[in-house]
Amino acid sequence: MTTADRLTGPAPAPGAQSPAERAAGSTVRKRPRPARSGRRRRRAVALLYLLPALLPYTLFAVLPLLHTAYLSLFDWDGVTLPSFVGLDNYGRIVTDPQLRAAAWHAGALILFFSVLPICLGLVSAAIVSRRAGRRGTTLVRTVLFLPQVIPLVAVGILWRWVYAEDGTLNQALRAIGLGGLTDAWLGSFTWALPAVGLIGSWVVSGLCMVLFLSGTQRIDPEIYEAARMDGAGPVREFMAITVPLLRPEFAVALSITVIAALSSFDLIYITTGGGPGNSTVVPGILIYRLAFGGGAVGVASALAIVLTVVISLAVLVINRLSREAP
Amino acid sequence: MSPSPSSLSRRTFLTATGAVGAAALTACSDLTPGASSSEKSSSGPVSTAIPADEKITLVVADADDTTMTPGLIAAFRKKHPNITVKRNYTGWDDYLKSINTTMSADSAPDIAQFTSGMQNLVPGRLLLKVGEYGKAYGWAEKFPGLDQITLTPDGKTVGTGDLYGVGAGLSFEGVYYNKAKAQKLGLTVPPATLDELEALFVKAKAAGETALVAGNLDGGLNHPFNVLLSAYLTPKDREAWAYGHQSATIVLPEAEKAAETLKRWVDEGYVTPKVNGVSDNDATAAFAKGEGVFRISGNWAAAAVAEGLGEGAGYFNMPPVTSGGKVRTTGAGVYYCVSSKSKNAAAVAAFLDFTAGAEAAAITAKAGFMAPDAGAMPSQSGLLGDVQQGWQTVVKDAGLQPFIQNSSSPTMGDTLTTQLQLLAGDKVTAEKFLAGLQTDFENYHK
Numbered sequence: 001m002t003t004a005d006r007l008t009g010p011a012p013a014p015g016a017q018s019p020a021e022r023a024a025g026s027t028v029r030k031r032p033r034p035a036r037s038g039r040r041r042r043r044a045v046a047l048l049y050l051l052p053a054l055l056p057y058t059l060f061a062v063l064p065l066l067h068t069a070y071l072s073l074f075d076w077d078g079v080t081l082p083s084f085v086g087l088d089n090y091g092r093i094v095t096d097p098q099l100r101a102a103a104w105h106a107g108a109l110i111l112f113f114s115v116l117p118i119c120l121g122l123v124s125a126a127i128v129s130r131r132a133g134r135r136g137t138t139l140v141r142t143v144l145f146l147p148q149v150i151p152l153v154a155v156g157i158l159w160r161w162v163y164a165e166d167g168t169l170n171q172a173l174r175a176i177g178l179g180g181l182t183d184a185w186l187g188s189f190t191w192a193l194p195a196v197g198l199i200g201s202w203v204v205s206g207l208c209m210v211l212f213l214s215g216t217q218r219i220d221p222e223i224y225e226a227a228r229m230d231g232a233g234p235v236r237e238f239m240a241i242t243v244p245l246l247r248p249e250f251a252v253a254l255s256i257t258v259i260a261a262l263s264s265f266d267l268i269y270i271t272t273g274g275g276p277g278n279s280t281v282v283p284g285i286l287i288y289r290l291a292f293g294g295g296a297v298g299v300a301s302a303l304a305i306v307l308t309v310v311i312s313l314a315v316l317v318i319n320r321l322s323r324e325a326p
Numbered sequence: 327m328s329p330s331p332s333s334l335s336r337r338t339f340l341t342a343t344g345a346v347g348a349a350a351l352t353a354c355s356d357l358t359p360g361a362s363s364s365e366k367s368s369s370g371p372v373s374t375a376i377p378a379d380e381k382i383t384l385v386v387a388d389a390d391d392t393t394m395t396p397g398l399i400a401a402f403r404k405k406h407p408n409i410t411v412k413r414n415y416t417g418w419d420d421y422l423k424s425i426n427t428t429m430s431a432d433s434a435p436d437i438a439q440f441t442s443g444m445q446n447l448v449p450g451r452l453l454l455k456v457g458e459y460g461k462a463y464g465w466a467e468k469f470p471g472l473d474q475i476t477l478t479p480d481g482k483t484v485g486t487g488d489l490y491g492v493g494a495g496l497s498f499e500g501v502y503y504n505k506a507k508a509q510k511l512g513l514t515v516p517p518a519t520l521d522e523l524e525a526l527f528v529k530a531k532a533a534g535e536t537a538l539v540a541g542n543l544d545g546g547l548n549h550p551f552n553v554l555l556s557a558y559l560t561p562k563d564r565e566a567w568a569y570g571h572q573s574a575t576i577v578l579p580e581a582e583k584a585a586e587t588l589k590r591w592v593d594e595g596y597v598t599p600k601v602n603g604v605s606d607n608d609a610t611a612a613f614a615k616g617e618g619v620f621r622i623s624g625n626w627a628a629a630a631v632a633e634g635l636g637e638g639a640g641y642f643n644m645p646p647v648t649s650g651g652k653v654r655t656t657g658a659g660v661y662y663c664v665s666s667k668s669k670n671a672a673a674v675a676a677f678l679d680f681t682a683g684a685e686a687a688a689i690t691a692k693a694g695f696m697a698p699d700a701g702a703m704p705s706q707s708g709l710l711g712d713v714q715q716g717w718q719t720v721v722k723d724a725g726l727q728p729f730i731q732n733s734s735s736p737t738m739g740d741t742l743t744t745q746l747q748l749l750a751g752d753k754v755t756a757e758k759f760l761a762g763l764q765t766d767f768e769n770y771h772k
Contacts, residue, residue: 079449165603187543273743276603
């Protein structure tokens with residue numbers, strides 16, 4: 001018996017025969033197809049179906065990842081011969097103060113990429129779903145989802161104008177008599193990180209709303225009716241029914257947005273490039289700087305591996321927590 | 327017990343992934359990094375003759391957003407009908423980050439614009455030593471600033487070692503000013519010393535003007551800082567550090583004076599307010615639109631400034647520390663280097679030599695660069711004429727110095743931007759600012 005059979009459980013069908021028997025030509029009668037060889041063939045067919053997806057996935061995702069892990073063990077400038085340094089690059093990551101700052105910034109971005117959009121998405125989903133079918137809801141849904149459709153580079157350039165010294169935000173502040181509050185937002189050591197974070201919130205909120213909207217449609221309307229019979233208002237309904245029953249959507253939204261926060265690069269690269277000073281530096285920016293500008297491919301690879309592990313762990317934890325019964 | 331579908335599919339998946347992975351790994355024997363960097367990098371016996379009956383194709387990779395490179399290519403093709411020159415243009419930022427990979431590829435371009443960060447290609451033997459061609463053509467007499475593309479075998483030090491290319495168009499920095507406003511405010515230009523320049527800033531500020539238009543969102547304060555360093559530092563100290571010489575340092579009293587001057591300019595409000603939130607390009611655009619009085623930038627900005635301010639645009643060289651001192655400023659230029667993988671080195675050398683000629687000088691000057699053959703540049707009027715005159719003084723005083731961030735270390739561009747933002751944001755002292763630059767330098771040159 002092969003290992004495969006042990007794993008999948010024995011299921012000898014009547015009339016099963018060994019290959020030797022078949023080879024001897026002892027079977028003449030027509031009879032049902034032997035189950036074991038059928039399963040094997042099904043497995044082969046399944047593999048064949050998987051192949052078109054599996055091949056590119058392995059070539060373009062699994063192998064580069066393994067290669068990155070391999071490169072992280074070298075001191076390499078990207079051009080000349082590398083030298084093997086073992087885990088030294090990982091040691092550098094742990095001790096570098098700039099990297100610690102980057103980790104903090106990424107953590108702060110979770111607030112803007114996950115917490116805020118999920119709250120906003122939830123509220124807007126509740127509002128939109130209560131008014132389902134009325135005029136304008138489709139428009140609202142589309143408008144809120146629109147940022148998700150625009151390429152992040154374009155988003156970054158757009159918001160650079162919004163945040164500029166004489167940009168839309170400052171113009172608006174001046175128009176309502178708050179000219180004293182204006183600032184060059186992306187150049188401010190205090191405001192650059194929140195400013196960039198809010199761009200993220202703007203982008204992700206629409207996605208969260210659509211996720212939650214599809215979730216609310218799954219909830220049985222009778223539950224709401226029952227609650228209304230008991231005299232629950234819209235707020236009570238929202239807190240007691242909608243929020244708890246959207247648990248799976250929370251998990252999905254949280255996973256997607258936490259990944260976006262921790263691996264953020266393009267938005268920050270376009271808007272601040274990590275500045276002013278190091279106040280918006282995130283791991284993605286550092287990986288890019290180290291690998292392409294600084295000629296430190298080994299350290300960059302090590303950082304990329306650590307980031308991948310951290311993100312995977314975060315997503316794993318989120319999924320574990322969300323699976324538990326409420 | 328029925329077979330569990332999940333274990334079946336997981337097993338199938340793992341087996342398949344393993345099989346595909348193993349196959350792919352065997353297929354790529356090149357996974358060892360740097361395995362293919364054993365090209366020859368000497369040109370061997372050379373001649374200045376180009377095969378005239380042979381069809382030759384050259385590829386040029388560059389980040390030159392002026393009309394110079396395409397103009398030179400077109401003129402060269404006209405002169406040599408048998409040589410086809412293809413151009414691969416990439417925007418500056420992307421070029422910096424991708425050129426090392428491009429040059430490592432088997433299909434590397436024959437000629438590439440040399441930029442900071444490409445030093446690594448020298449120890450990788452991916453650049454051709456063109457010294458022999460230089461001797462045959464006599465480039466030492468034709469091109470100024472060849473030391474900026476002369477490197478040691480480890481690529482870490484500039485100014486000594488082998489020649490890897492030529493500078494076809496040179497750039498340098500100086501002070502632009504708004505003539506109308508200078509007149510209105512009664513400012514006498516050009517100032518004879520740095521102190522006099524600062525006195526003009528004080529006057530402009532008192533009249534409610536932005537004295538010095540600048541943008542530091544992407545580190546544009548490096549322009550004033552570089553020219554201040556040029557004025558204060560001795561050329562020897564400046565070049566040793568900018569070219570990445572072993573044990574060079576920027577933690578010097580003169581450099582501190584330069585950094586303190588810049589910080590004072592920001593703190594006193596001479597510089598564009600909230601300078602960390604303005605990009606360098608936007609600063610040039612604002613100045614060209616009539617904002618502020620002075621702007622320290624390079625000759626590449628001359629065209630934009632002239633277009634915006636017209637007759638009202640003026641230029642003078644950055645003044646020295648003491649009156650009558652030699653004029654020193656910062657500059658770089660478009661340098662071309664050659665791939666060691668090029669199969670047509672003779673034709674490439676002919677192109678490099680062509681850029682030094684009188685015909686090329688007209689094209690180079692029209693694009694706003696200073697041509698190697700300064701005498702052959704057609705004389706220009708207005709702002710471009712003023713800039714050209716300034717260049718002649720710089721050449722006479724041998725005052726062209728390298729940017730400190732270009733070849734001191736591969737990461738210095740980012741580090742300088744970061745440190746300048748900290749300095750302008752009042753987060754560090756001049757002393758700590760210089761120490762930050764020095765740390766980056768020593769991390770690379772250890």
